[in-house]
Amino acid sequence: MVPAYRSVFKDEAKLDITYVPSRLPHREAEMRLLREFFSFMLSTPEKMAQRVLIVGDVGTGKTALSQRFGADIVQQAKQQGLNLHYIHVNCRQYRGSLFFILHHAVSVFHPNFPKRGFSAEELLNIFLQILDEQNAHVILTLDEFENLIEKEGSEPVYKLTRLQETRLNKPQRISLICILKNVKAVESLDPSTRSTLQSNIIRLEKYSKEQLVDIISDRVQLAFKPLAVSEDTISLIAELAHSEGGNARFAIELLWRAGKYADAEDLGAVTPECVRKAVSSIYAITRKSDLASLSLHEKLFLLGMARFFKENDRAYASITEVEQAYAVVCEEFGVEPHTHTQLWKYLQVLSALGIIEKSVSSTGQRGRTTLICLPGIPAHELERELAMLLEKESG
Amino acid sequence: MLIMVNMQIETVLGNKLRIKILKILSKIRELNVTEIARRLGANHKTTMKHLKILENEGILQHKRFGRIRLYRFNENSVKAKAIQTLLETWENAENIR
Ligand SMILES: Nc1ncnc2c1ncn2[C@@H]1O[C@H](COP(=O)(O)OP(=O)(O)OP(=O)(O)O)[C@@H](O)[C@H]1O
Ligand SMILES: [Mg+2]
Numbered sequence: 001m002v003p004a005y006r007s008v009f010k011d012e013a014k015l016d017i018t019y020v021p022s023r024l025p026h027r028e029a030e031m032r033l034l035r036e037f038f039s040f041m042l043s044t045p046e047k048m049a050q051r052v053l054i055v056g057d058v059g060t061g062k063t064a065l066s067q068r069f070g071a072d073i074v075q076q077a078k079q080q081g082l083n084l085h086y087i088h089v090n091c092r093q094y095r096g097s098l099f100f101i102l103h104h105a106v107s108v109f110h111p112n113f114p115k116r117g118f119s120a121e122e123l124l125n126i127f128l129q130i131l132d133e134q135n136a137h138v139i140l141t142l143d144e145f146e147n148l149i150e151k152e153g154s155e156p157v158y159k160l161t162r163l164q165e166t167r168l169n170k171p172q173r174i175s176l177i178c179i180l181k182n183v184k185a186v187e188s189l190d191p192s193t194r195s196t197l198q199s200n201i202i203r204l205e206k207y208s209k210e211q212l213v214d215i216i217s218d219r220v221q222l223a224f225k226p227l228a229v230s231e232d233t234i235s236l237i238a239e240l241a242h243s244e245g246g247n248a249r250f251a252i253e254l255l256w257r258a259g260k261y262a263d264a265e266d267l268g269a270v271t272p273e274c275v276r277k278a279v280s281s282i283y284a285i286t287r288k289s290d291l292a293s294l295s296l297h298e299k300l301f302l303l304g305m306a307r308f309f310k311e312n313d314r315a316y317a318s319i320t321e322v323e324q325a326y327a328v329v330c331e332e333f334g335v336e337p338h339t340h341t342q343l344w345k346y347l348q349v350l351s352a353l354g355i356i357e358k359s360v361s362s363t364g365q366r367g368r369t370t371l372i373c374l375p376g377i378p379a380h381e382l383e384r385e386l387a388m389l390l391e392k393e394s395g
Numbered sequence: 396m397l398i399m400v401n402m403q404i405e406t407v408l409g410n411k412l413r414i415k416i417l418k419i420l421s422k423i424r425e426l427n428v429t430e431i432a433r434r435l436g437a438n439h440k441t442t443m444k445h446l447k448i449l450e451n452e453g454i455l456q457h458k459r460f461g462r463i464r465l466y467r468f469n470e471n472s473v474k475a476k477a478i479q480t481l482l483e484t485w486e487n488a489e490n491i492r
Binding site: 130 | 429
């Protein structure tokens with residue numbers, strides 16, 4: 001029997017990354033602006049197509065703002081008998097491909113729409129045909145927009161912003177919200193596309209510590225039992241998230257994890273110590289996303305190190321030892337090992353990312369040797385993570 | 396297009412592939428011809444033939460998007476409704492057994 005224990009949570013789902021809170025403290029002005037830009041949608045949607053850029057750093061609420069706005073305006077349109085759809089697409093999730101992005105949009109209306117046998121261009125026309133037939137209007141949000149520009153350049157954005165030129169006298173159907181971290185990314189677009197996009201920019205500033213306190217307090221009320229999270233704890237989380245670049249996602253993730261630690265120890269309250277434990281586990285996780293961005297041989301090299309540390313109960317390894325481990329991994333994966341010089345470069349990359357630490361020891365018999373250690377992630381976890389990534393890459 | 400006289404129920408439903416098509420569409424709601432053919436394990440021509448028969452009987456309808464045709468049950472047909480009910484009831488009974 002699992003003993004009955006007192007969880008600090010009231011509703012953990014309110015801390016999930018997919019949860020969009022009904023109000024977003026300290027984004028009221030930005031929300032008003034967004035509503036203003038799209039107010040025509042509730043009166044004369046056929047007359048106009050809007051383009052808005054939302055720009056801001058990691059965790060400044062870009063996705064949440066846009067999704068909250070979308071859900072609200074769709075609700076309002078419905079009450080007025082308007083056929084308005086809000087479609088939120090993460091461009092990274094669709095590998096920056098216009099085709100996959102449009103396929104997602106089409107499948108909102110026709111869930112089993114085939115994926116083969118036509119081009120992105122044709123798919124765009126199909127999308128418009130569907131919207132015309134259903135007399136529907138769409139706000140299409142292209143989240144992590146950089147990925148689309150990177151993959152496809154100006155072309156798709158040009159197409160999406162110039163739809164009406166080949167649809168003379170037909171109603172406007174598609175408005176765009178493009179979300180990105182840095183407005184620089186649109187500079188690579190052709191001048192006319194750029195100017196259409198840049199006229200309406202909403203900038204989200206990093207949250208201050210006080211703003212983060214309000215955001216966290218709101219979420220505490222939704223997700224935790226009364227008195228389970230003290231002001232001290234909230235303040236510490238806000239402090240940490242502020243130093244992480246005013247990142248609200250970091251704050252909420254920290255809050256959730258700290259709650260998990262409190263439950264694991266059956267404390268009945270989330271203490272600052274729970275927050276400190278949570279922080280160290282989050283750093284390990286951010287590292288996981290760094291892992292995904294490593295090149296094949298950087299991954300193989302790191303896998304070699306992970307295996308070395310797993311098999312040897314030691315804190316440090318020499319260059320020679322990790323190179324040997326890497327050679328074995330290369331053999332296993334059937335690839336030619338890279339040279340010593342290249343491996344040196346990989347070491348720089350890995351240490352710059354903080355995944356490994358290098359130090360120089362002068363006590364070795366052959367003079368100075370470079371020693372390597374894994375400061376944060378347990379070796380078996382690193383190995384598992386890398387093996388998974390490598391499998392994905394080859395599969 | 397060929398104008399066909401409506402068929403008797405034993406003719407319309409007396410064919411394995413047509414029943415299979417109806418089963419697929421009652422589960423998935425809407426599907427393109429190539430995918431229906433793939434699930435039937437039949438070629439395109441045969442699949443089209445059966446789809447046309449079912450459409451001619453007013454049981455299915457289709458929509459065209461460029462080269463793509465999406466087939467589904469005809470929403471305005473009582474026959475289509477009855478067949479869907481039959482298939483669903485059958486399915487549920489099988490699951491209970
Ligand atoms: N003002 C706010 N009030 C309440 N919750 C917020 C607020 N801003 C952000 N959040 C929450 O913080 C988390 C991160 O926000 P969001 O995903 O919108 O950030 P983002 O700007 O899209 O970040 P990224 O650039 O990494 O995609 C989400 O869980 C979101 O609900
Ligand atoms: Mg986001």
